Amino acid sequence: MESYAAVTGAGASQGAQEWPARTVPVSGVDLLVRDVPGADKSLPPALYVHGLGGSSLNWTTLGLLLNDTVRGIAPDLPGFGQTPPVTGMGGISEQADLLGELMDREFDEPVHLFGNSMGGAAAVALAARRPDHVASLTLVSPALPHPRISASALWFTAVSTPRLGPAVLERTRRIPFERRLKASLSVIFGEPRLLPPEVLEAYEAELRARDTQTWGPQATLEGARSILSSQFAPPRRSLWADAAKVRCPVLLVYGGRDRLVDARIRLKAQQAFPDARLLYLPRSGHVAQMEHPQEVERGFRQLIR
Template sequence: MSSTELPPVPATNVLPKVSPVRGEDGERLRSVRLSGVTLAVRSRPSGREGLPPALYVHGLGGSSQNWSALMPLLDGLVDGEAVDLPGFGDSPPPDDGDYSVTGHARAVIRYLDAAERGPVHLFGNSLGGAVATRVAAVRPDLVRTLSLVSPALPEVFVQRGAIPTGLLAVPGVASLFTRYTKDWTAEQRVRGVMALCYGDPGRVTPEGFRNAVEEMERRLRLPYFWDAMARSARGIVNAYTLGGQHGLWRQAERVLAPTLLVYGGRDQLVSFRTARRAARSFRDSRLLTLPDAGHVAMMEYPDQVAAAFRQLLEATGESGIADTGS
């Protein structure tokens, strides 16, 4: 069986544990033990009973908190949860050390199978967009709609800002970078990340910056932080080079779910030029372009992303839930 095939895995030993959450008011964080992996899952109180489920998947180096600006705006539309991928946020590394796109996709599938929440409205950003694309392609029964924000899909000419990610995938580079940057403060690192990921870093509030610094300080203390980053970066590079029916663009063509694509005109990591190719590849797609947004439009322009998702629901006739927020 190909390494990209994701057979259903019986998910047992689901042990939810509620713990204090660092993030927006009303959010909860619980730990869910599955076969071979433990995932931290962030959720909010449902706006009302009977809402369809949604799952949000973050990008490389991110966490479930990346969706904390968007999730409240969709409270009346979906029953939302955001997952920390293995090795990121509050999720420990996977037992098998598999940080490939397929490995992350398998973790998402295991959770959805265990929670019996499918089909869900599936959201993904960057690496999470590649993961969500693979999930939607191989397990269409789990995906109701697909919303991708700057998905990490293969490019012939990569953005200059994405070159460090590619270098990080080279064995030994992560350890060299760690030594080179050992004197950098958490504030310096966060400013660098925000300059790379935001179209306008000035949109970050002082509170948001402080929270990001605290989170960076916490992650740098984790013994597996750089390993998770390097191996996941390697997973993206490997996915970019995979051809045939298991290539990400070929899998995009197999996605049956109605798809919302969101691209930022100031994205330094995923080329704005790929937006048109993505719109052609996903068979039932809608494209939202935000000229001033960077790589994380759901954090910079959550209102516009929420409005586009509402339009997706209206266009696809998803019961009448879109009317609840109008």
């Protein structure tokens, strides 16, 4: 297996770059939105949606790799990155509504929609509600309901408990930063030791920035509760029902070393969407768009071809 740097080539250094940022008023909040630099304005639009605890910077490398094909934007969802929280906007359904409003403000044609983890769940809900506005859907480790009880499911249950959740997050924040960084890297990435130094530095800088934001714990609590709630939604209102309503072609990306989303769900997911292709990366973790961006890039190009 080649190293990350060998596989991504020039894309490795792109992983530490920040796209130009601006604010867009959406649903009563000034949403920080980043534009992929260098993309021609005549290209079809793309919208990149990060997951719980992530930010727009999770898409930096992939967005730059695709800037000859789509003109992408990536928001910091409320309570994450540099966008302040909005009470009641931290759930999957609410995020889908917000993203729909952002699409209406920014684009006048169908969008290539990308989503990771909880952002993938919101992207599925959005594509089901507004099928005529989504040209394709690329989902990286989407947080779809899973029948198996996992360590991550237990964590979400603990964090979602009214009194226990805040205590768990506060105790986590008291752990020395270097220990938390090491643990986070091992959970998020399949092979963190193969990440190039500039990507590790950018990830560490973002984790340090979260420590200074007072709203982070509450946003995490709301997101965790929404993910847990989606696990027990009635069949007709579940994300699986939404998946069946998606009309556009879908690319599903799963990592064999994902510790948050069990990749064994991938075949069920592929069957749930009317038109889905599967990209399985055995050595990737939860954020394949960061860890193996060129493989995800190739998968997307094949999808829209």
